[in-house]
Amino acid sequence: MNISNRKVGAVLVIGGGIGGVQASLDLADSGFKVYLLEKTPSIGGVMAQLDKTFPTNDCSMCILAPKLVSAGRHPNIELITYAELVGIQGGPGDFSVQILKRSPFVDWEKCNGCGVCWEKCPIMVDSDFECGLGKRKAIYVPFPQAVPNKAVIDKEHCTYFVKGGKCRVCQILCPAKAVDFNIPDKQIDIKVGSIIIGTGLKTFDPHLKSIFGYGKYANVIKSIELERILNASGPFQGHLVRPSDRKEPHRVAFIQCVGSRDVKAGNNYCSSVCCVYAIKEAILMKEHNRSLDCTIFYMDMRTFGKGFESYYKRAKEKYGIKFKRAMIGEILELAENRNLLLKYEDEDGNLKREKFDLVVLSVGLKPDENVKNLAEILNLDLSEFGFIKSIHFSPVETIRPGIFVCGTASAPKDIPETVTEASASAQKAIELIKEERHKLTRKIEYPGEVDFSGQQPRIGVFVCHCGINIAGTVKVMEVVEYAKTLPNVVYAENNLYSCSDDSQQHIKEMIEKHKLNRVVVAACTPRTHEPLFQETIREKGLNKFLLEFTNIRDQCSWVHSHQPDLATEKAKDLVRMACARANHLEPLPTITIPVTQSGLVIGGGISGMNAALGLANQGYKVYLVEEKEELGGNARHINRTIDGRNVKEYLQSLIKNVQTHPNIKVYKNSKLESVSGYIGNFRTRIKIQGEETKKNELVEIEHGVIIVATGAQEYKPTEYLYGKDSRIITQRELEEKIFSHPTMESFNDKTIVMIQCVGSRDNERKYCSRICCSQAIKNALLIKQKDPDAEVFIFYKDIRTYGINEIFYQKARDTGVIFVRYDDDAKPEIFGRNGALFIKTKEPILNEEIELPVDFVVLSTGLIPDKSNREIAQLLKVPLNEDGFFLEAHMKLRPVDFATDGIFICGMAHSPKTIDESIAQAQAASARAGIILSKDTIEVLPIVAEVDTEKCIGCGICEKLCAYQAHELKKTEKGYRSEVISAYCKGCGSCAASCPQMAINMKHFTNEQIMAMVEAI
Amino acid sequence: MSDYKPKIIVFCCNWCSYAGADLAGVSRLQMNPNFRIIRTMCSGRIEPEFILTAFKKGVDGILLTGCHPGDCHYISGNYKALRRYNALKLLLKEMGIDDRRLKLEWISAGEGARFQEVINNFIKTITELGPIV
């Protein structure tokens, strides 16, 4: 395949789930045209079906909807839904693709999603979106927040098609005259430079496991169905009921690993997400009904991700959810009440029976069935389990150049990992067609702003139900009625989801209809949703600072869920305060500043180097700062991955690429001395330790973005006699032994004991270090391979070989590695006697203490945050989480961004992870950072100080106090007066608070605005 | 006294304590509802005037919150808030207002549980103190 010189600055993204949407947004924001192809009528994917997301229990639709709306209205994203790829020619940089768009039998140019058609359609059909638990009509939109919000006729069921020309109700009643039964399917031909596959997942079909009786017993459901049952806009309006009799269940069982870790089902791998989603669903059920009895039956509890372990703990301790390690034999239905009898074998081998009235099957993830077809058309390699294969050490790159993959199309993954890979695949696509940036795109344009000066405020109030997130506690209608009584409020309404596409459209209509010049939104948190509403009012000619956002969810309904009356009262107060402030809101001019098109990467490990290469390959200058004298970080101590790839070789070529890249300047032995500035315009001083002279040198650089990639450190154990006996080593030391003395160190006839979770999941470090299980199994396999007569024992709490790595766990067991469980209250003990080493442990079957002589004790030590984190967090003003790792802007959908604009994070600085995960995250960070660098100028917040020169007496307090030198005393004819240099002002407001004359005001946080809120309390 | 509901304002800075309050929400940490948050960009924005007016208007307690020392998004806004806070405490005493009605606490974006604890404790103190009259 030859790479043609003519490249196309457009990308085809296949799959409109969260992965595809994120990739599209990143590409479009970076200056590329995107065609987003989706086979169903609406984008949104599986995430749209979920009720909440772990481990924050964020409402899934609430965080997803703004992304869908953004994709839907982005001028450079063209949605092609209800369509499939049928053909491809050409090569990387210049593909021609053919797409077949199925006829919706509705003219989408005319349809405005008003809903008359589906209200009147007489035909009821099982809704796929509701997993068959609810109905839709034969003409429908898949779900209320669908994007695009356009109707489709289901030909299979529509009377017109089934009975030949009959019915036509929708056609007759459609006010837009959009229904047209003669619209044919059509083929669309487009040209793109690259293709990204984000086709997502399908859940395992539990019919295939007949012992569970799914499909036969009404009250055996699968997890995704429970998501719909729990959802406020779901088939039962969020009432937790079981299917057979619509009654509330009292005893619920979850069964884990249905269709995962299951050789018979052909799914040997672990689906990675089921343990945590089961915990989530159990917690949500408990929140619906505190007295519910909930048991999760599992093999290993795999809560390996950031924040998951404490979520698990919370489920056990705070919610009283029971966790039982067991093998399920079968399920029987009791005829009298359709309850279920579970037969299982517990951990001690006892056969047990227990009755439940609802059983939830935690079904595994499989690649979407579309993948097979796509692989054929695009000539891709599939793994034995049907996932798309990627190439070594480039997790988003398929074997076919120019075609990339993200999310669950390549392996089971959770949402943040999918979002990360989506950005990473955007990065790889951009690298390929970077020269074509801005060639096919157009700028976002807003209508001119309406001048409201001198006019009385006309406030519109929009109160969000957020499904039941708000409305479940706060009486939303009462709040709306109350809002109507407030001064200058001319309109108030409630929305099921204020952030959904149809609500956004509606808000725009209401702005026009009621001539609103101020908008108050009472919903979730402005930290995530304010930008969306600002965009919306901007489209109607309102300056974005005429929006006031008040938080009645995160800071009200969610934290007062047991006190609905007080919460409602509080919500009213908050709305009153917001309206009081809204009266004083003023339009502010946009301030644009130039962007310095270069980046700073902190940390020269695998993540830092990949992030640097990412930006450099996009064509930007990069400064890479590494504290040590060598690049490589933790990977310098790793030889092989668990699947046998050579890390040493990869690392060497990576270092070479970085060091020889013309766009990268590497500073080794270097540390940050100071950082100043802001997005687009940072100024950093780097202290370089002279190699021979040991004299420090200072350099100052200017850059537009920062990527933090400081990595993590191996925990140095204090437990199990480590450091007191040379036969007690860490996994890392073992790996070095295996590889550095291939002939010397023989493990033949030796007994090696590995102990998991050393320094992880304990009282001091509560989190799971994610990689130690795989690391132990990798080393165990290496030993067994080299010296088959070695005896290897692994002492563990849960084996967490998530994803495809599960097959190595099986392999280890098959090769004779012995796995022994221990509990926190009965940890194994290591002691020496007469020069020999022993392990003391409880023998589970005999249930008595035994002592075994051992030759080596290998401690699987966790990873701890890098010691530089604290310092860097303070320099950059970015937060750390409770464990000391950096805290991203949003756990689910902004995994590599910080809340502070222009600063990003990747790799183990974020949390422990594998090499491939680090690479993907680094590429994602460079894609995200690249969006900023792709622009010559960016808008910054015009929230700056303003001096009233009439009141100013030139005392100079502000000048002394300002941390940014934004105040300057200037001589005028009346004497000295302070002047604000807007470009320097960051908007903290300290000067305003300190001015003895009250001569300084902060725009958007003016005295009047804040005072109005204080007085409205 | 059991149904006395104090009026309490909590000032939060955008970067740390407001995010901490959101995190408490996301973690569903239940707390006493008798407080109303006002968001500013930085704790350094809070003018003595806001506080004095609030007390004059019958607010029973005011909690100032911001980033931990060294963490302020604007380098030193929280130190300025601290200095002002100390001065205000003296002033309140002079005015005959119990200075426990004003409190300053540092809460980071990652400290949802701490937010809950701080709020519950503060409301408890103010409830014990009773209305400001």
Ligand code: FES
């Ligand atoms: S930004 Fe939080 S105290 Fe200044």
